[in-house]
Amino acid sequence: MARKDKGTDVEDSDSKDVTNDSLFKDERIRFTLGLFLILLGFYIFLSFLSFLFTWKVDQSIEWVSIFSSTEQKIGNWGGKLGASLSNQFINHWFGITALAFPLIFMVLGLKLLKFIRGRVTKFIFKVLLGILVGSLTLGFLFKELGGYLGSGLGGAHGLFVSEWLSTVIGKVGAAFLVLIALIAYIIYVMPKSLYHFQSGTFFLFSSLKNFVVKGKQKESQSEKHGEDEVKQAAAVVVPVDISDQRIKEKVDDFDDTAEIDDFDGELDLDIKDEYDDKETKTVTESTIEDNFTIERNEEKELAISDINEQELYDPTLELSNYQKPLIELLEDYKNTESPVTNEMLVENKNKIVETLSHYKIQIDKIKATIGPTVTLYEIVPAPGVRISKIKSLEDDIALSLSALGIRIIAPIPGKGTIGIEVPNQNPEIVSMHSIIKSQKFQECKYDLAIALGKTISNEIFMLDLTKLPHLLVAGATGQGKSVGLNAIITSLLYKKHPAEIKFVLVDPKMVELTLYNKLERHFLAKLPDSPEAIITDTQKVIYTLNSLSVEMEDRYKLLNLAKVRTIKEYNQKFVARRLNPNNGHRYLPYIVVIIDEFADLIMTAGREIEMPLGRLAQKARAIGIHLIIATQRPSTNIITGVIKANFPARIAFRVSSMVDSRTILDTPGANNLIGRGDMLVSAGSDLVRVQCAFVDIPEIERITDFIGNQPGYPNAYELPEYVPEGQDGPVDVDLRRRDELFEDAARLVVQTQSGSTSLIQRKFSIGYNRAGRIMDQLEAAGIVGPADGGKPRQVLIVDEVSLERILNTLSVD
Numbered sequence: 001m002a003r004k005d006k007g008t009d010v011e012d013s014d015s016k017d018v019t020n021d022s023l024f025k026d027e028r029i030r031f032t033l034g035l036f037l038i039l040l041g042f043y044i045f046l047s048f049l050s051f052l053f054t055w056k057v058d059q060s061i062e063w064v065s066i067f068s069s070t071e072q073k074i075g076n077w078g079g080k081l082g083a084s085l086s087n088q089f090i091n092h093w094f095g096i097t098a099l100a101f102p103l104i105f106m107v108l109g110l111k112l113l114k115f116i117r118g119r120v121t122k123f124i125f126k127v128l129l130g131i132l133v134g135s136l137t138l139g140f141l142f143k144e145l146g147g148y149l150g151s152g153l154g155g156a157h158g159l160f161v162s163e164w165l166s167t168v169i170g171k172v173g174a175a176f177l178v179l180i181a182l183i184a185y186i187i188y189v190m191p192k193s194l195y196h197f198q199s200g201t202f203f204l205f206s207s208l209k210n211f212v213v214k215g216k217q218k219e220s221q222s223e224k225h226g227e228d229e230v231k232q233a234a235a236v237v238v239p240v241d242i243s244d245q246r247i248k249e250k251v252d253d254f255d256d257t258a259e260i261d262d263f264d265g266e267l268d269l270d271i272k273d274e275y276d277d278k279e280t281k282t283v284t285e286s287t288i289e290d291n292f293t294i295e296r297n298e299e300k301e302l303a304i305s306d307i308n309e310q311e312l313y314d315p316t317l318e319l320s321n322y323q324k325p326l327i328e329l330l331e332d333y334k335n336t337e338s339p340v341t342n343e344m345l346v347e348n349k350n351k352i353v354e355t356l357s358h359y360k361i362q363i364d365k366i367k368a369t370i371g372p373t374v375t376l377y378e379i380v381p382a383p384g385v386r387i388s389k390i391k392s393l394e395d396d397i398a399l400s401l402s403a404l405g406i407r408i409i410a411p412i413p414g415k416g417t418i419g420i421e422v423p424n425q426n427p428e429i430v431s432m433h434s435i436i437k438s439q440k441f442q443e444c445k446y447d448l449a450i451a452l453g454k455t456i457s458n459e460i461f462m463l464d465l466t467k468l469p470h471l472l473v474a475g476a477t478g479q480g481k482s483v484g485l486n487a488i489i490t491s492l493l494y495k496k497h498p499a500e501i502k503f504v505l506v507d508p509k510m511v512e513l514t515l516y517n518k519l520e521r522h523f524l525a526k527l528p529d530s531p532e533a534i535i536t537d538t539q540k541v542i543y544t545l546n547s548l549s550v551e552m553e554d555r556y557k558l559l560n561l562a563k564v565r566t567i568k569e570y571n572q573k574f575v576a577r578r579l580n581p582n583n584g585h586r587y588l589p590y591i592v593v594i595i596d597e598f599a600d601l602i603m604t605a606g607r608e609i610e611m612p613l614g615r616l617a618q619k620a621r622a623i624g625i626h627l628i629i630a631t632q633r634p635s636t637n638i639i640t641g642v643i644k645a646n647f648p649a650r651i652a653f654r655v656s657s658m659v660d661s662r663t664i665l666d667t668p669g670a671n672n673l674i675g676r677g678d679m680l681v682s683a684g685s686d687l688v689r690v691q692c693a694f695v696d697i698p699e700i701e702r703i704t705d706f707i708g709n710q711p712g713y714p715n716a717y718e719l720p721e722y723v724p725e726g727q728d729g730p731v732d733v734d735l736r737r738r739d740e741l742f743e744d745a746a747r748l749v750v751q752t753q754s755g756s757t758s759l760i761q762r763k764f765s766i767g768y769n770r771a772g773r774i775m776d777q778l779e780a781a782g783i784v785g786p787a788d789g790g791k792p793r794q795v796l797i798v799d800e801v802s803l804e805r806i807l808n809t810l811s812v813d
């Protein structure tokens, strides 16, 4: 306690402390009292338990004279005292919830015996509150229950309070109040349950909303039915000029989307708070010696309410109810100790000064900046001292500080100072929770924001994947690569809607990325007809990379058609309804390809992997395909010239040799990292040391469950079919094995006179590839003409009568 003045307050509380201390410092007293409390707890518990069976027998007891009379027969296992206590606590007070009461004595006893460390007051408070809320709930639900235990399961307290509430606010009001009290108590005791309640409520409301939307749609559909018939008749009699965009936009179902969009707009409230304070960092600087200052930076967090209430970004029609993962799904790893003490800082500083003075290097000033895992000592050398001289002493300084992972930066880019990074005694865990919760992340407007962790000055380090545009991740085994990949995926999942991004996940080891299987119908892309969304087989990887090349070419064609240069401009135009889906246009999600254990692939398939990968890496930037490859073998035969040339952004976790560090980063340094997520990030001209954000497997499981349990698309995002060389040529269509939607599709095409694959895709909610196959069958049946780039095909049949004749002939065959 701080002693501010000599007032009696201070003396009193001090003397109290002394009494308490001396009483409980005596081991004999602690032990005896501890044991006594534990046994007392057991005794009360057994008495209460026995009351559940013996209460009837003991009902005849004269409670007033119970202790004086010798004649009364007692059924309770705890004798007269037990019977009396049980009657008071269970019958007169709290019902069966009183059984939790003895826990308090046991915990206090265990604390005195030092089996429990830390404070127990919060626990006791929770138990007492639980007894009250439990008794009220049971009293409300079960009433007297035929006089069981005297006053029912909730005891006289539960019964009385619930009845009183019912008379004051009615039965319904009382039910709501009891429910709220129960939920509030559960959330208080188990904060993680909040997200179950939130998702439960969310699903309840969204189902309700869907129900209402469907009702509305049905109504409007029956109204529109008549209109549609007129439209269709017009289409048959007077073939629609499909080059006229205005008419087509009326014919296709864009109007339906507008209706549901409007409905959404009414329901979703924009309740995001404005932040008064735009500062994202708090910096405290203290000077503890004349020429030695210490800087501690803390990233500002947003209040939970600010984050969860954010409106959904660009909700799409199909998954307009999708909810991004909640922040509570992530663990908030609390760091209790300071990463490095002031004494240690001064000690290290003295050692640095001393070592340098041995070499006659004088120092003007030193500043220590404490990061989560390392502290940067920034040295301003005295005038005339050459920086190269200090650099050459790297090994000596490292030896004198006898710490693993000393890295010397001479000079610090952009400054005339020298940096020495020394690992902290108690490295902090940078939780993904703290990153996602930060104002910087929440307000970040990058197109593909990946949050990697915190820099040495505790700043959140984020990159925009679209700018990199690809990323190479390397590091020896067990140094944090997988956690790093998970952090990247997590940050994208917390920012993006399933309509905006798709992942292609390649995991030859079949362990790390399989967790994301549950996201198949929301966030994953895969080859058509492939059973698994996570790719583990080398041959499939080759197919997938080639299929991505086809997707890339398709996207380039679409961009050309739309006369734009980037996916962003393209999507903006599409969202503004300036690109017609009947011309093959579609909203283009970003595709992020993540390849774990790249070395295994290169070793088994070599150029077959390297070629399509190189091609993708060179060209895919503008059309939104981004590659992230990870390897634990950073040798030159894995990270080849082609790879290096196309992956300018690189992350190095700790590696075992300077050669490996050079292979990844073109510079030493990664060999001096300390592991466990300590990394060097090279993006552009900078090399930044970052402590990677930590996200554990259970957290990923919670996130994937949360997303996977929400309604998704019917299938994963389908990549184009890839036909290996030598197997291509004219597509052989067997009209005896027609798609079951063939006839419906034929009618649609003839009625609308539009040979558009995407029209079929949308009308029947099927994948692009299946729609493409149906179109090939329609071509083989002579209903539409051959493919003509991205444009719709010519429809060769002008009326339904002729079509029905063709369909009849086909079904006879």
Ligand SMILES: Nc1ncnc2c1ncn2[C@@H]1O[C@H](COP(=O)(O)OP(=O)(O)OP(=O)(O)O)[C@@H](O)[C@H]1O
Pocket (backbone or CB within 6 Å): 429, 430, 475, 476, 477, 478, 479, 480, 481, 482, 483, 484, 632, 676, 677, 678, 691, 692, 693, 694, 695
């Ligand atoms: N950012 C981090 N913060 C704290 N601890 C970490 C961090 N990253 C990794 N670790 C610790 O290191 C262990 C190994 O990390 P990880 O599984 O990511 O290594 P890896 O490089 O992928 O290994 P491998 O190549 O063998 O799969 C983790 O289980 C965790 O205990």
